[in-house]
Amino acid sequence: MYKVKVYVTLKAGVLDPQGKAVKGALHSMDYKEVQDVTIGKYMELMIEKTEDIEQKVEEMCHRLLANPVIEDYRYEIEEVVPQ
Amino acid sequence: MKYAVIVFPGSNCDVDMYHAIKDALGEEVEYVSHTEEDLSEYDGILLPGGFSYGDYLRSGAIARFADAMSGVMKAAEEGKPILGVCNGFQVLLESGLLPGAMKRNRDLKFICRPVELKVENNETMFTSEYEKGEVITIPIAHGEGNYECDDETLKKLEDNNQIVFRYHGENPNGSKGDIAGIINERGNVLGMMPHPERAVDEILGNTDGLKLFQSILKNWRESHVYTS
Numbered sequence: 001m002y003k004v005k006v007y008v009t010l011k012a013g014v015l016d017p018q019g020k021a022v023k024g025a026l027h028s029m030d031y032k033e034v035q036d037v038t039i040g041k042y043m044e045l046m047i048e049k050t051e052d053i054e055q056k057v058e059e060m061c062h063r064l065l066a067n068p069v070i071e072d073y074r075y076e077i078e079e080v081v082p083q
Numbered sequence: 084m085k086y087a088v089i090v091f092p093g094s095n096c097d098v099d100m101y102h103a104i105k106d107a108l109g110e111e112v113e114y115v116s117h118t119e120e121d122l123s124e125y126d127g128i129l130l131p132g133g134f135s136y137g138d139y140l141r142s143g144a145i146a147r148f149a150d151a152m153s154g155v156m157k158a159a160e161e162g163k164p165i166l167g168v169c170n171g172f173q174v175l176l177e178s179g180l181l182p183g184a185m186k187r188n189r190d191l192k193f194i195c196r197p198v199e200l201k202v203e204n205n206e207t208m209f210t211s212e213y214e215k216g217e218v219i220t221i222p223i224a225h226g227e228g229n230y231e232c233d234d235e236t237l238k239k240l241e242d243n244n245q246i247v248f249r250y251h252g253e254n255p256n257g258s259k260g261d262i263a264g265i266i267n268e269r270g271n272v273l274g275m276m277p278h279p280e281r282a283v284d285e286i287l288g289n290t291d292g293l294k295l296f297q298s299i300l301k302n303w304r305e306s307h308v309y310t311s
Binding site: 041069070 | 144183229231
């Protein structure tokens, strides 16, 4: 089995309304040192052993898990022993 | 003219859309399930608003892989009119039939109220009954209508006259270029966040959306011989 961790965030330069609101809240809590907040998504996929795992995960991210028009993604693939 | 209203799990403006065609426009219309691939018997396709698949992942992201979307893609290639409203617009963006993407509204709130729109392009099959520059009032109801695209795409949309509606006066959601509705290059796929199907009844105080449906019908009739 593979355990795949996918991280999706808004592209640099795309204004993130949620990140901006959270940054404002942190500032109002007196954490003035916070420069920037980006809010994204974290997903975990358990995938059966398969060939071309990298390519498949890349495809899944590109076609569904992220919207490449406004989002960036990265992932970590880890081989795990099934329970 | 026979229309299909595509019903996804979570669509909730399908009845309004059906009513606009059936009662306000007086044309034939059917609800079509998201599982139906063959849309060849319909002359126009309507993608209604709502929260298809709960808006999980991103608005419209899962609906674009529904069986009916292959029929929608085919109808788009054939030049049939396709209108996506609100969630329907989001589905069109996710499917790549229209460029760009939607983000959460600038102020992170769901906004449900009438807004003013300016008809930027009245030379489309969806807007020919409006005047160029006409300001109309149409309700919006969305949490993710903050249109985003890169500058190159925005320039292309502007150069090709693909921006059909812009918010007039205040921009409610932070949408880039005040964009409320765009059309594809070929001119047969329109996506818009405001709900014209909610503005077709005198009794509800606003009929500004009616001309959009009348435009589709008029242009279709002009290019088809009436056989029935």
